[in-house]
Amino acid sequence: MEILVCVKQVPDMESKFNIDTSGTWYDETDLAYRMNEYDEFAVEQAVLVKEKLRGDTSVADTSVTVLSIGPERVKDVIKKALSMGCDRGVHIKDEQYQARDPMENASIIASFAKDKGFDLIFTGLQSQDRGSAQTGIIVARVLEMRCVTTVVGFELENDVITAKRELDGGLKAGFRTRTPAVITCQMGLNKPRYPTLPNIIKAKKKELTTIEADTMATAERMVETDALFHPEKKGAGLVLEGEINDQADKLISILREKTGVIK
Amino acid sequence: MKFTREIYWNVGADVLAPMYFIALLSTLALIYGFYARSKVYRRGKPLYRFDDIATRIAGALVKTLGQVKVIGGGAPGLAHGIFFWSFILLFCGTTLVFVQADITDPLFGYRFLKGGFYKLFSLTLDIAGLAAIIMMLGLFARRYIVRPKGLESAFDDLFIHALFFAILVTGFIVEGLRMAATEIGQNMELAYFSPVGLMTGLMFTGLEKETIESFHKLMWWIHFAFSTLFIASIPYTKLRHMFTTSFNYVLEDRRPKGSLETQDLEDESAETFGAAKAGELSWKDIFDTDACTRCKRCQDVCPAYSTGKPLSPMKLIERIGDTAFGDIEGSITTSVGKDAIWACTMCRACQDTCPASIEHVAKVLEMRRSMALMEGEFPGDEVVTAMDNIEVNANPFGLAPAARGDWADGLDNVGSLKELDKTDIVYFAGCYASYDQRNKKVATSLMKIFKAAGISVGILGAQEKCCGDPARRIGNEYLYQQMAGENIDAIKSYDPHTVVTSCPHCYNTLEKDYRDLGFDVKVEHYTVFLDRLVKDKKLEILAEEFDVTYHDSCFLGRYNGVYNQPRELIKAAGGRIVEMRRAMENSFCCGAGGGRILAEEKLGTRINIARATMAAETGAGSLVSNCPFCLTMFEDGVKTAELEEKLTPKDIAEIIADRL
Numbered sequence: 053m054e055i056l057v058c059v060k061q062v063p064d065m066e067s068k069f070n071i072d073t074s075g076t077w078y079d080e081t082d083l084a085y086r087m088n089e090y091d092e093f094a095v096e097q098a099v100l101v102k103e104k105l106r107g108d109t110s111v112a113d114t115s116v117t118v119l120s121i122g123p124e125r126v127k128d129v130i131k132k133a134l135s136m137g138c139d140r141g142v143h144i145k146d147e148q149y150q151a152r153d154p155m156e157n158a159s160i161i162a163s164f165a166k167d168k169g170f171d172l173i174f175t176g177l178q179s180q181d182r183g184s185a186q187t188g189i190i191v192a193r194v195l196e197m198r199c200v201t202t203v204v205g206f207e208l209e210n211d212v213i214t215a216k217r218e219l220d221g222g223l224k225a226g227f228r229t230r231t232p233a234v235i236t237c238q239m240g241l242n243k244p245r246y247p248t249l250p251n252i253i254k255a256k257k258k259e260l261t262t263i264e265a266d267t268m269a270t271a272e273r274m275v276e277t278d279a280l281f282h283p284e285k286k287g288a289g290l291v292l293e294g295e296i297n298d299q300a301d302k303l304i305s306i307l308r309e310k311t312g313v314i315k
Numbered sequence: 316m317k318f319t320r321e322i323y324w325n326v327g328a329d330v331l332a333p334m335y336f337i338a339l340l341s342t343l344a345l346i347y348g349f350y351a352r353s354k355v356y357r358r359g360k361p362l363y364r365f366d367d368i369a370t371r372i373a374g375a376l377v378k379t380l381g382q383v384k385v386i387g388g389g390a391p392g393l394a395h396g397i398f399f400w401s402f403i404l405l406f407c408g409t410t411l412v413f414v415q416a417d418i419t420d421p422l423f424g425y426r427f428l429k430g431g432f433y434k435l436f437s438l439t440l441d442i443a444g445l446a447a448i449i450m451m452l453g454l455f456a457r458r459y460i461v462r463p464k465g466l467e468s469a470f471d472d473l474f475i476h477a478l479f480f481a482i483l484v485t486g487f488i489v490e491g492l493r494m495a496a497t498e499i500g501q502n503m504e505l506a507y508f509s510p511v512g513l514m515t516g517l518m519f520t521g522l523e524k525e526t527i528e529s530f531h532k533l534m535w536w537i538h539f540a541f542s543t544l545f546i547a548s549i550p551y552t553k554l555r556h557m558f559t560t561s562f563n564y565v566l567e568d569r570r571p572k573g574s575l576e577t578q579d580l581e582d583e584s585a586e587t588f589g590a591a592k593a594g595e596l597s598w599k600d601i602f603d604t605d606a607c608t609r610c611k612r613c614q615d616v617c618p619a620y621s622t623g624k625p626l627s628p629m630k631l632i633e634r635i636g637d638t639a640f641g642d643i644e645g646s647i648t649t650s651v652g653k654d655a656i657w658a659c660t661m662c663r664a665c666q667d668t669c670p671a672s673i674e675h676v677a678k679v680l681e682m683r684r685s686m687a688l689m690e691g692e693f694p695g696d697e698v699v700t701a702m703d704n705i706e707v708n709a710n711p712f713g714l715a716p717a718a719r720g721d722w723a724d725g726l727d728n729v730g731s732l733k734e735l736d737k738t739d740i741v742y743f744a745g746c747y748a749s750y751d752q753r754n755k756k757v758a759t760s761l762m763k764i765f766k767a768a769g770i771s772v773g774i775l776g777a778q779e780k781c782c783g784d785p786a787r788r789i790g791n792e793y794l795y796q797q798m799a800g801e802n803i804d805a806i807k808s809y810d811p812h813t814v815v816t817s818c819p820h821c822y823n824t825l826e827k828d829y830r831d832l833g834f835d836v837k838v839e840h841y842t843v844f845l846d847r848l849v850k851d852k853k854l855e856i857l858a859e860e861f862d863v864t865y866h867d868s869c870f871l872g873r874y875n876g877v878y879n880q881p882r883e884l885i886k887a888a889g890g891r892i893v894e895m896r897r898a899m900e901n902s903f904c905c906g907a908g909g910g911r912i913l914a915e916e917k918l919g920t921r922i923n924i925a926r927a928t929m930a931a932e933t934g935a936g937s938l939v940s941n942c943p944f945c946l947t948m949f950e951d952g953v954k955t956a957e958l959e960e961k962l963t964p965k966d967i968a969e970i971i972a973d974r975l
Contacts, residue, residue, distance in 0.1 A: 064707050067715045082717035082777060086707040246691035246699050249580065249588050249793050 053105060053114040053231075056170045057098045058161055058188070059091040059133055061126040062181040069282075076277040077150040087129040090176025092244040093237035097206055098174045099137035100242060104208070115139045117168075121160055121265065122149045134255035135247035141258065146265035151277065154182075158190030159271035164263070165195060171211075171231040177202055177238045185236070192234035200227050204240040318505050319429035322416040324493055325531050331417075334539065341547035348550025349558065352605060358643045359598030364566040375564035384670040388612055391457055392670070394450045401447035408440040437508040441490075445511050448483050451476060465611050465627075471553040478545055485538035491515025492531035496524060556608045560671040563606040566599055567672050573663065573823060573874040575680060577831035578792050589684025589790065593639035593647050600678055604636025606671040613665035613675065618904040618926075623919025624658035628665035628675045631655060635678060648682050654918060656682045657694035661788050661909030662869040667900065679909075683790030693789060694914045701913040702791055709780035709798065710746040711913055720776025722748065722755045728766040731776045732809045738773035740765075740844075741811040743802075743825065745818035746781050747943035753950055754943040760972035761817055761841055767975045768854040778805040784820040787828065789910030796832070799824075803834045814838045817968065819870035819942045820908075826875070840871055842941050842967060846880035849887050857974045858889035862935040865892050866926070866949070867902035868942035881941050884967055888974050893933040903929060905952075907944035923952030930962055937963045939970060 063069070063083040072079040087095075095118065102114040118133040120126045121144040130141035144160055146152070165173065173192070178185035185201075192199035204224065205216030211231045216224050218238050247255075290306075292299040308314045323330060365371070378384055380403070382396035411428065419425040428436060455476050458468055490509060494516035498506040506513045519527055549555055568574070578588060590596045613628035614620050620627045631651050638645040648656060659679045666675045686692040693699050704713035722744070723729040732741065742765075748758035765772050780798045787795035802825075806814060814836050816822040826838040848854035865885055871877045878899050885892055897903040906922030916922065927949055930938040938949055949964035 064713070064715070066708065066713050068717050082715075084708045084716050086703075243696075246687075246693065246702065248691045249688035250586075252793065253580075253583065 053101075053111055053172070054168060054170045055098045055101060055114065055116045056161075056165055056168070056173045057091070057094050057116060057118045057133060057138060058173065058175040058191070059095060059118055059120050059129050060088040060176070060179045060181075061085050061120060061122055061129040062088045062179055065180055071280050071282070075279055077280060085125060085128065087132055088176050088179050088181075090178060090180070090237055090239065091129075092176075093239065093241045094174035094176050094235075095133045095136050095138060096242045096244040097235070097237055098172070099245070101172065101206075101208055102137065102139075117142060117170075119144065119161060119164060121146050121152070121157055123147060127260065130260060131255055132247065134258045134260070135252040136245055137251065139258065141260040143260060143262045144265050144268070145262050148265070151273070153273050153275040154184045154186035154190055155271050155274045158187045158194060160265060160268050161187070161191050162194040163269045165191070172208075173197065173232075173234040175234065175236050177236045188234050188236040195232075195234075198229045198231075198233040199236075200229060200233065201236040202238045203235050204238050206235065206241060317429070317502075318431070318433050318508075319426070320433070320493070320497065322412055322420075322428075324497065325528050326535050330535075337539070337543050338546075341543035344547035345549050348547075349555075352550060352555070352640075355640055355643065356598045356602050356605075358594045358639075359596050359601040360594075362597035362599050364568075364599055367569065368565075371565045371567070371569070374567070375561060378564045378672075379561040384672070388610070388668075388670060391454065391610075394453050398447050398450035398454070401443035401450070404439055404443035405447070408436065408443075411436065434505070434508045437505070437512075438510075441509045441511045444483055444486060447479070451479050451483070455480075465614050467609065467611075469553075469609075474548070474552060475554055478541060478548070482538065482541045482545060485534055485541060487511055487515045489531060489534045489538050491517075492519055492527050492534060495519040495522070496527045496531070553608060555605060556671065559602065559606040560608065563603065563672045566602065568674060571827050571830075572876070573676075573870075574827055575677065575787070577796075577828070578684070580793055580796060587685070588688040588792070589686070590678075590681035591646055591648050591685040591689065592644050593635060594643040595685070596635070596639075596647070596678065596681060600635070600674070600681070601639045603671075603673040603678075604632050604639060607632045607636065607673055608671060609633065610670065612668045612670065613673075616664040616668050616901070618660060618662060618664070618906065618922045619658040619919075622922050622925055624655070625652055625918065626655040626658040631675065631678065632673055648686060651682065653686065653692075656686070657914070658918065659909050660869070660904045660906055660911050660922070662904035663873045664869075664901070664904070667873055680788065680790065683788075684792055685790075687790030688793060695917070697915055698789060698910070698913045702786060702789075702794060705781050705783075705786055705798065706794055709801075710750055711781065711785060712746065712750050714750045716780075717777050719744075719749045719779055720774055722750075722758055723762065723774055723776075726759065726762050726766075728770070729762050729772045729774060732773040733776065733778070735771075735773050738771040738811075739813075740770060740772055741806065741809065741814045742772045742774050743779065743782070743806070743814050743816045743821055743838075744774060745816060745821040745943065747947065748817055749779070751943065751947065754946060754966075757817060757943065757946065757966040757968050760966070761968040763972045764845065764854065764968060764975065768848050773809065773811070775802075775805055780805075782818075782821040782824040783828075784824045785910040785913050787824070787910075788908070789913065795828075799829055799832050799834075803829055803832055806836060807834070811836055813844075815841050815844050817841050817941075817943065817966075819868045819875070820944065823870045823874050840875070840877060840941070842871070842881040842884060843877060845971065846883050849884065855975075856884075856887045856971055858887065859974055860889040860891065861937065863890040863892055863937045863939050863970075864895055864930050864933040864935040865890075865898070866895070866905070866930065866938060866940040866945055867899055868940055868945050869902065869904050869908050871941050872902050873900060881967055884971060885939060888970050890939070890970065891935075893935040895929045895933055897929060905940075905942075905945040905948035907948045912944045912947070921952065921955065923948035924956045927952035927956050927958055927962065927964075931956075931958045936961070937965050937970075939965050939967055941967050 064086050067083045070079040098116045102116050105111050105114045116138040117140050118130055118138040119142040120130050127143055130143055134141055175188035189199055200215045202217050203215045204218045207214040213229050213233055215227045219225055292302050382399055386392045386396040415426055415428050490512035494506055494512045499516050499520055587595060609629055611629050617628050634650040635647050638647050638650045656679055661676050663676055701711040704711050709716050720731055744758055747754040780801050783795035783798035819840060822840040863885060865882060867878060882892060903926050905926055940946055946964055946966055953959055953962050953964055
């Protein structure tokens with residue numbers, strides 16, 4: 053079985069974000085980068101599938117390829133995925149990553165994947181930086197694969213996938229489909245493992261291929277970033293201090309003045 | 316009147332052959348026993364502990380003969396010491412008998428056990444034997460009647476007590492019988508020099524000479540049988556500690572206190588990291604388990620044990636030993652228990668109090684390394700998150716690395732090293748002083764003090780990373796070395812004269828752990844640095860009296876022996892120190908060491924509450940420490956225990972900054 057996992061490197065969300073000079077992206081100096089949180093669930097799930105199929109003689113060896121698009125630094129997240137148990141890495145070297153829309157990214161992934169016969173493609177539900185939640189779905193469409201999104205439960209039996217999706221209000225829906233399929237992963241699907249040292253050492257020797265994005269067929273950009281801005285500052289939270297009676301008095305006066313709760 | 320006695324009186328020289336044959340057999344049993352055990356020791360990993368061997372042996376002799384580490388433990392330790400010294404005297408006495416009877420007399424016709432020397436010999440051995448009996452009675456009463464909490468008795472203990480009683484009592488009976496026949500009523504002047512023998516002998520004076528002689532022969536053989544049983548049983552029972560504990564003093568770790576083994580993580584031939592199986596520990600770790608006498612002193616001082624966690628340092632050693640001698644390939648992480656391994660705060664109280672020089676902390680660390688590096692396992696999800704945060708953001712909170720130096724914004728004597736020329740010192744702030752609101756106050760207080768002393772301070776800002784202590788001590792050596800390497804490069808690039816830390820964990824890590832990685836810059840904890848400034852009259856503190864209790868953090872106190880300078884500073888600020896019942900070397904951990912600062916404390920009661928309660932018992936209004944972890948734990952402990960009105964946790968720097 054062939055599995056592809058698509059991961060993205062994103063800035064840590066606690067970083068100090070400043071808008072860069074172009075006004076359409078954030079300034080990248082002093083940022084700390086990590087693997088997109090949802091992609092960690094994707095990697096873990098791919099490795100779990102591989103581990104489950106290991107020893108099952110009815111299927112050929114399972115191999116997990118991890119792919120990431122971006123500048124040189126994204127190799128760090130590929131290495132992390134390799135140390136979590138993926139078998140080989142593919143780095144699509146792309147310096148235009150800041151401007152790419154989901155259509156372009158999906159078409160890059162699809163053009164890599166189209167003749168590789170992947171049975172399963174795992175992606176995160178969305179990226180933490182752009183958050184469009186479309187890339188996985190478009191990949192499925194372009195490759196004409198089945199797709200289940202926002203997955204929080206995943207079982208594979210031969211080529212039958214039983215998945216759970218998260219719906220609004222904590223509801224969950226059960227789905228059944230077949231491979232080949234694209235699965236976009238949501239928090240709650242699994243607990244990503246902490247890479248062991250032997251696996252970190254092994255990962256250093258695993259195959260990591262770099263392909264220039266320019267050499268790949270890409271679809272035309274459909275969404276252009278217009279501007280990036282910080283959310284407008286609204287009223288901050290208020291902490292009442294002092295004696296308990298004073299605090300109660302203050303609360304009453306605030307409720308009276310600013311709300312209609314007390315008349 | 317002759318002052319001597321006939322050696323082998325009544326039993327005759329005929330006993331020599333069978334006696335020495337049996338003695339030989341028991342000696343062979345002794346040698347074989349240790350040989351068999353040494354096979355297990357040698358299954359451990361190599362470790363060289365024989366450098367500077369003369370000093371090692373000299374130290375071991377002093378510790379063994381002086382019972383230095385044993386008698387400090389209160390009455391039972393003193394009883395052991397007195398018993399030991401009595402035993403040594405009795406052993407010397409027997410040796411002298413052997414030398415005269417089997418060497419000097421038959422070969423040269425020379426006898427020295429006579430006259431005044433014989434009187435002294437008799438009296439000394441009698442008193443030693445009596446003292447040994449009294450000590451054994453006391454120790455027996457403690458173990459089987461008083462039964463202190465946590466003291467566990469096995470078959471070995473009963474066997475040893477019974478055997479020693481039997482040897483000592485039969486010895487006096489044999490002496491008494493001999494004296495009844497040869498001294499009492501005939502040579503009373505000499506008999507008085509064997510007072511215990513005289514008392515026993517008086518019980519037999521009414522008997523017929525023949526009865527005494529045959530009874531004496533019987534008792535002589537019984538006494539001899541017990542003595543040979545004693546020799547033969549040494550390696551097979553806890554008695555082995557006579558050799559193993561003494562020898563463990565030779566094997567002590569002579570590196571700076573608290574040094575840890577820096578693992579070569581690039582070693583591609585290494586298949587495992589840390590120790591999951593007994594055989595993955597060093598041979599000295601396995602030997603340690605044989606040196607343990609289960610005196611429980613470690614357990615008595617353990618903060619984890621005393622707050623109901625599943626960790627007892629004594630049982631940890633015992634279980635590693637049981638596993639090693641049962642199946643060297645057996646899992647020690649299973650036999651010790653993962654919860655026990657994670658519960659350790661590495662406060663080092665166990666190791667420092669151990670009279671057998673057993674190294675507990677390194678074993679915990681090796682087991683943690685195995686769990687963290689080989690299994691990717693940690694005590695909880697919150698620790699995994701912290702590891703991830705340290706990896707990505709270089710601090711356990713997951714806060715922006717770029718904001719690391721923001722705490723110093725607006726302080727005019729502090730600046731980023733990137734922008735400054737040489738400063739007087741480099742301040743390695745550490746994660747807590749950089750990001751934690753409460754500890755930022757400590758950092759700014761410290762900077763205020765430096766300013767008053769006219770000292771310019773450079774900080775690494777965003778270039779500074781977590782020192783790696785919590786990661787390393789929770790077992791993640793890989794992450795530690797990553798952080799350490801980056802810090803070392805950053806600090807060395809500015810070639811500073813002195814690095815000052817406010818966190819004892821940073822201090823210990825930079826001062827000791829980094830040395831293995833090529834770090835050679837002088838490092839000081841701020842209390843030592845400020846104490847010198849005060850002594851050199853470069854810092855003036857306006858004393859203002861207040862009552863205070865002082866908490867010795869483990870990594871400044873036990874690990875680095877800094878007890879006085881912080882106290883001097885507090886006194887210079889006008890503090891009247893009321894010591895807690897556990898202070899100085901005997902201080903009680905706040906609960907945050909050994910990487911526990913990252914973990915939730917889910918088992919037993921809270922260590923920080925136990926310590927805050929001890930502090931409140933002193934009646935002093937403030938609890939002062941020198942460590943951001945301690946301060947964090949106490950702020951929490953004081954609130955949780957609802958002691959806010961009685962106790963205010965503070966750092967020494969804050970006390971001084973208020974009095975400039």
